[in-house]
Amino acid sequence: MSRTHIRLSVVAGTLAPLLIGAALVAGTIWLSIGTPAAAVQTDGRRIPTFVVDPSWPKVPAKWKLGDVSSFAIDAQDNVWALHRPRTLLKPEEIEMAAPPVVVFDAAGNFIRAWGGAGSGYEWPEREHGIYIDNKGFVWISGNNCPTNGLPRVRPVNDDQILKFSPDGTFVLQIGRSTQSKGNADTRNVNRASDMAVHAPTNELFVADGYGNRRIVVFDATSGAFKRMWGAFGNRPVDDYHCEVVRMSGFLPGPGPEQFNTLHAIRVAKDGMVYVADRENRRVQSFTAAGKFVKQLIKTDSLFARDLTFSPDPAQQFLYVGNGDDILVLNRATLDIVGAINTPGILNGHHMATDSKGNIYIAGATRGYQKLAIKGM
Numbered sequence: 001m002s003r004t005h006i007r008l009s010v011v012a013g014t015l016a017p018l019l020i021g022a023a024l025v026a027g028t029i030w031l032s033i034g035t036p037a038a039a040v041q042t043d044g045r046r047i048p049t050f051v052v053d054p055s056w057p058k059v060p061a062k063w064k065l066g067d068v069s070s071f072a073i074d075a076q077d078n079v080w081a082l083h084r085p086r087t088l089l090k091p092e093e094i095e096m097a098a099p100p101v102v103v104f105d106a107a108g109n110f111i112r113a114w115g116g117a118g119s120g121y122e123w124p125e126r127e128h129g130i131y132i133d134n135k136g137f138v139w140i141s142g143n144n145c146p147t148n149g150l151p152r153v154r155p156v157n158d159d160q161i162l163k164f165s166p167d168g169t170f171v172l173q174i175g176r177s178t179q180s181k182g183n184a185d186t187r188n189v190n191r192a193s194d195m196a197v198h199a200p201t202n203e204l205f206v207a208d209g210y211g212n213r214r215i216v217v218f219d220a221t222s223g224a225f226k227r228m229w230g231a232f233g234n235r236p237v238d239d240y241h242c243e244v245v246r247m248s249g250f251l252p253g254p255g256p257e258q259f260n261t262l263h264a265i266r267v268a269k270d271g272m273v274y275v276a277d278r279e280n281r282r283v284q285s286f287t288a289a290g291k292f293v294k295q296l297i298k299t300d301s302l303f304a305r306d307l308t309f310s311p312d313p314a315q316q317f318l319y320v321g322n323g324d325d326i327l328v329l330n331r332a333t334l335d336i337v338g339a340i341n342t343p344g345i346l347n348g349h350h351m352a353t354d355s356k357g358n359i360y361i362a363g364a365t366r367g368y369q370k371l372a373i374k375g376m
Contacts, residue, residue: 050374063097069129070082073353146242159211161173204220206265207275209259213259231257263277264350271287324341349362
């Protein structure tokens with residue numbers, strides 16, 4: 001597939017087209033698409049504004065949360081936090097560790113908690129992603145590897161995804177701990193980071209992105225393998241590393257032909273798939289069948305750590321983590337239309353939006369917060 005590359009420079013809050021193929025400079029953005037491109041520009045639409053809610057949430061006094069790695073929202077706008085109890089290291093904190101899954105309402109009131117080791121399934125050693133599907137099922141992934149040297153963690157690979165009912169009853173496990181055979185494996189994942197279910201087709205889309213470099217799709221009921229693909233729709237190629245491979249010296253162009261830490265995935269109502277390719281600092285979009293559509297690459301900041309949709313019926317905005325702020329993209333075009341730089345905002349690890357438009361940021365080692373929507 002041929003790809004057209006348009007270089008854009010951020011100047012005084014605007015996006016000005018520059019010559020294709022010039023040297024990389026601070027503020028450079030590349031847009032790659034599968035068909036010839038029209039001029040890319042901001043579209044002038046109104047975007048939401050937010051304020052940090054310092055009172056959210058109300059964690060029960062008897063419990064303490066470790067690093068919160070991910071949030072998910074259910075149909076009642078309850079907020080499901082996935083945290084890492086093993087990151088609590090002081091004896092008194094270990095005794096107070098909450099179960100890994102803790103549920104709050106939008107006001108921050110505690111509802112329930114569950115999770116951890118149990119019969120019939122392999123709980124991940126290092127909790128990473130949580131997702132609530134249209135039927136209320138809870139999906140959980142982990143990203144532990146044997147040689148990461150983390151305290152209180154067994155030396156295993158989290159090569160599985162778990163499915164539970166809302167009360168914590170085990171339903172399904174896809175893959176097995178330390179069983180991945182690499183990117184061609186149709187039974188196991190390899191330290192998967194995130195998941196999303198497309199309700200019309202009952203398919204689970206997985207960002208299989210720490211050990212593997214692919215998007216992989218399973219039947220959400222049976223767990224049966226359906227298809228997979230890599231960056232630009234390429235065949236994913238094995239290049240396993242326990243440690244994250246940080247990129248440096250970015251060159252002009254569309255970036256590497258393989259993903260590097262595929263960190264977040266969302267599937268829109270219309271079936272379009274969006275992923276955050278974190279270490280390559282780009283967002284890519286695909287059809288549900290795996291055909292590459294376009295990308296936005298931004299190499300001057302910590303772009304594409306996480307992403308989520310605005311909650312309007314058309315899901316017109318794609319929110320993408322961008323270091324110390326959140327960029328707002330036109331979902332259809334991947335044009336940048338603004339930024340959320342609320343004072344006190346966290347550098348996020350994963351994030352989620354509720355039906356009112358509030359954003360919940362899980363910052364892992366950096367904390368967690370609710371950005372309450374103020375208006376447009």
